[in-house]
Amino acid sequence: MSTVVAPPPAPKKVNRIGLEVLPYRGAKTTLCAGCGHNSISERIVEVFYELGIEPWTVAKMSGIGCSSKTPAYFLSQAHGFNSVHGRAPAVSTGALLANKNLRGIVVTGDGDTASIGIGQFVHMLRRNVPLTYIIENNGVYGLTKGQFSATADRGSKQKSGVINDMQPIDCCLLGIELGATLVARSFSGDKKQLSTILKACISHKGLAVVDVISPCVTFNDHEGSTKSYSYVKDHETALHELSYVPYYEEIQIDMAEGETRDVTLHDGSHLRLKKLDRDYDPTNKYEALNAIHQAEDKGEVLTGILYVEQKRDTLLDMLNLVDEPLATLPVERVRPGREALDMIMEELR
């Protein structure tokens, strides 16, 4: 019998709710090495771990495409649903109707959102469905080998040399026009900004739409593409420097007057926007639309929190639902009494 005393195990690194990072991770990615989508999945893992959100309170939703595979690559202890091409908005809306306590995170692509599912996308915007809706935007269809998507910029070149002549659909413009209450654009290569934006989305009460330019290394990372790593790095123009203070932490640094804007989010967290070239007010819809249009004219990729509005009711508010999830209400709460049916029968006699 051994009498050697084993050294105590090194303390495991855990987050504020005592969970290790493992349940926040997912299966190994099957996307191409260097795909922007993988960086976004990493940010999602990081953000949920850092915020200390129970993974099982999250519903990971997607449509079909490269981007829609990614919910399998994060939050292994959250239910996930890889649904129908372009139809993640409907499935996610339904899931929230059933259980309003779920945190919905939707990962879609530009094919999903701007083409086959644009009808569902715009109606989700109108309804202000409380979701974090990420568009992994690379301007091409990857799984079907490189066709242009509807977000490809005019003049952008396909790998085969074909030039896109058509007007791109800007999902952020649609988001602001049609009712999303937080609209942001980021770049999969900008880790800090993307993490901060995702945290703000999670703290936001309504629909948060994030258009993340996420280069496709296989089909759209060449010279002449406006969604390549080098193009976006050269043309990214950040609106502000973002920082986020979660509701459970005290604010340490005072804001310098006129240099920083503070947005208190629904859960009490703070989003801080430090002025860069100009003082940008993300609560001003007209300024937001103007800024996006001007950036497009200049060929800039404008990133940051483009728009935020915190007063509007979400779909779930409008429905005035009971406090508990509809899915698990007991029969007494969902089957009216015998006398109710008797009364209706009497009226029909």
Place this chain on the structure above:
Amino acid sequence: MSTSEVSPVASRTGGPSYRVVNDWSIQVATVNGSGSQTANSVLMRSIFQMGVPVSGKNLFPSNIAGLPTWFTIRANKNGWIGRKKEIDFLIAMNPETAREDVLKLQEGAAVVYDEPLKLNELRSDLHFYPVPFDKIVAPVCPDAKLRKLVKNIIYDGVVAHLLGIDLEEMRKALYKQFGARKAKAAELNWNAILAGKKFAEENLEKKDPFSVERMDETKGKIIIDGNAAAALGCVFAGCTVVTWYPITPSSSLVESTIGYFKRLRIDKATGKASFAVVQAEDELAAVGMVIGASWAGARAMTSTSGPGISLMAEFVGLGYYAEIPAVIFDVQRVGPSTGLPTRTMQGDLLSTALLSHGDTRHPMFFPSSPAECFTMAGDAFDFAEQFQTPVFVMTDLDLGMNNWMADPFEYPTAPLNRGKVLTAEDLDKVAEFARYRDVDGDGVPYRTLPGTAHPKAAYFTRGSGHNDKAAYTEREDDYVNNVDRLSRKFETMRSWVPQPEVLVNEKAKIGIICCGTSRYAVEESRDQIMREYGIETSYLRLKAYPFTSALLDFINQHDRVYIVEQNRDAQLMALMRLEFPVDALAKLRSIKYYGGMPLDARTVTTDFVTQEGL
């Protein structure tokens, strides 16, 4: 009391003593949007209140106002309330169709008509009753703007006199229709009925043989349309999520559901709703929301018609493979696009059974009456959750939108069957949770709901490419194992679906099979075949797909079996061809009707007689 039986070939111009009591049909021809609905409902209800079995069918165009519309009422002392093709009593209010309507009548029919139309000049073998509606309406309705709406109800008074309807019953029916809140409108209409009755008493001499006499056959019964019945079924089945896109003839199913939800499912203390209704942007989104809600554990439904079913195909396939409950009502109608959206059909049986791509089979329920719309709505939710699959409730326009005399609905006392759902406590007790594993050997796996606070709860939902742990796979053995299990699940369903109604006549060599609203014509046709040709028949009415062993037994018990259905391609029979042995199939014959009107007994009888060579 003389109550002569009338066969369609018999003359109806007998002597003065010839009477036809409680066995006739009325057709009211008006213009869509002219307010005739109230007059027709009151007329139908007053006959119902006299204890006479009755049905009402609205034949309307796809139009808001201005096009011709017909309402037929059939009263029948034997309880045959299916459509009857022959019209005995025409009320001709629409100048556009009056001529054609009159020319179509059989001799001996009666015609109440707007006097200026001078219809009596068209034929000499009918009983004509001219009524100057405009002259009668003016004194009872001083407000000229309302006259167009009040004018129609005058014919109720005229017909009450001619048929012998108890005026007190008509008054009760009228006030029931308007309710306490619209007492003024009710009074205005009541005066118009009285004016019609008075005119008829003073000016019209009864010449036709048709009349109503009090019976006791409707006691305790209700009048309701199938859509409202299904709506009540959903509300009492604990449905919590309804997502939909408007489409005729299904819209009123959801609109009724919303009405009953607001009345019965809002918490009185907090004013909060135990239901969510979303009008979606299209049927794709409607069924997508149902799939999402059911995945997250709600009892969710959508209601549509054929065009919507087509749009839902991809999602329904996903529901089948990902094994997600869903309740989908299909109020069937004729054809896609502009066409005959306001006409009835059993046209989606085959496409719905196999909806989507890959190997898919979906359970369908076939309600035939309002009471079955109510019970089968509840059954559908239980079934969808028990088997974790989309379930279709196949009604049709005739059942959904027409008013039916019906048995009152019985309060559902069975607990809700929520299926195999593992909670966090259940997960503590199991070694492993594998979402698609056939633990019980019935093909039905266990599921967990999103939000379940347990490290073992989560799984990843996707289409056909998964193994029994819900992990992604493209391996052929995983795929085959999974679809074979889905087949086992389908086999298990056979012993859980509503069993057919079977009437086996030991002497009968011939069987007749139908489903849904075809029953009214078929049951009456069997009576005609017996009375007119002396042939006994057996009868089986299907209530669900997949078929149960009772169907094959029935076919095997008979020499020949007729399948009656309301479509061109014998869709119900085609479903039998997919699974029955050739000797059984060799016995099958088909009686089909696909003109868009509710099926009538004579059509069935005539086809049967021709095929039998009688």
